[in-house]
Amino acid sequence: MSELFDSYRDSYATVVQSSIDFSGLPHDFFLRAKADLLRDVVAASLPGCDRPNMLDVGCGVGAFHPFLRNVAGRLSGIDISADSIARARLDNPDADYEAFDGQRFPFDDACFDLATAICVLHHVAPERWRSFVQEMRRVVRPGGLVCIIEHNPFNPLTRLAVSRCEFDRDAVLLRAGRTRQMLLDAGLCEIEARYFLLFPSAVPVARRVESALRHVPLGAQYAIWGRA
Numbered sequence: 577m578s579e580l581f582d583s584y585r586d587s588y589a590t591v592v593q594s595s596i597d598f599s600g601l602p603h604d605f606f607l608r609a610k611a612d613l614l615r616d617v618v619a620a621s622l623p624g625c626d627r628p629n630m631l632d633v634g635c636g637v638g639a640f641h642p643f644l645r646n647v648a649g650r651l652s653g654i655d656i657s658a659d660s661i662a663r664a665r666l667d668n669p670d671a672d673y674e675a676f677d678g679q680r681f682p683f684d685d686a687c688f689d690l691a692t693a694i695c696v697l698h699h700v701a702p703e704r705w706r707s708f709v710q711e712m713r714r715v716v717r718p719g720g721l722v723c724i725i726e727h728n729p730f731n732p733l734t735r736l737a738v739s740r741c742e743f744d745r746d747a748v749l750l751r752a753g754r755t756r757q758m759l760l761d762a763g764l765c766e767i768e769a770r771y772f773l774l775f776p777s778a779v780p781v782a783r784r785v786e787s788a789l790r791h792v793p794l795g796a797q798y799a800i801w802g803r804a
């Protein structure tokens with residue numbers, strides 16, 4: 577079956593960039609910010625596991641994966657878009673990729689240290705959110721982490737970017753509180769959250785202020801993670 581993102585196999589980066597051009601920043605800036613955040617999460621919450629065996633659910637064309645070279649050990653990606661997965665394989669030959677039907681993830685229980693879903697849930701039908709998070713929980717080992725990164729619906733610039741992005745037309749944005757509750761319902765514990773991408777700037781002072789405000793729902797995106 578053809579999926580929405582199949583048609584963005586070769587244009588994904590261009591379409592994302594055109595939706596955020598108003599910020600004056602390249603897509604890479606946002607990808608690097610997410611990788612930095614994940615590195616912090618791994619260092620703080622997976623002690624002794626500095627290169628986790630990681631699953632990235634809804635990985636698309638794998639645009640994020642070059643930024644994970646100093647974060648992940650073995651990296652696997654799955655997506656419902658077979659064409660995106662084919663592109664991800666071409667661009668990231670070191671990672672393992674698989675297309676699947678969006679139901680049960682094609683892995684045994686407890687085989688990853690870390691499972692992420694980055695800007696994916698808002699493309700999943702809300703009635704499937706719970707089973708999606710439960711699948712993330714199932715494939716993570718006891719003590720491992722599930723981490724979800726999503727758009728913050730309270731941030732006006734996020735809303736602007738979503739309104740300008742042609743593949744976000746049907747997006748249903750989730751508040752952090754809703755995502756947190758789904759992690760709890762899936763049996764995850766030690767839930768933590770952080771808002772980030774408050775300032776479109778990489779200068780150290782901006783990053784320090786952003787970090788001080790990490791619990792205030794201002795940043796363009798948020799990350800929520802919990803322990804299995």
Ligand SMILES: C[S@@+](CC[C@H](N)C(=O)[O-])C[C@H]1O[C@@H](n2cnc3c(N)ncnc32)[C@H](O)[C@@H]1O
Binds near residue numbers: 656694708
């Ligand atoms: C906006 S893209 C994000 C891609 C990637 N995570 C990134 O940040 O660059 C959303 C991706 O989620 C995928 N997707 C949508 N529903 C899914 C589901 N139920 N299971 C897995 N992937 C899904 C889409 O095919 C698409 O590749």
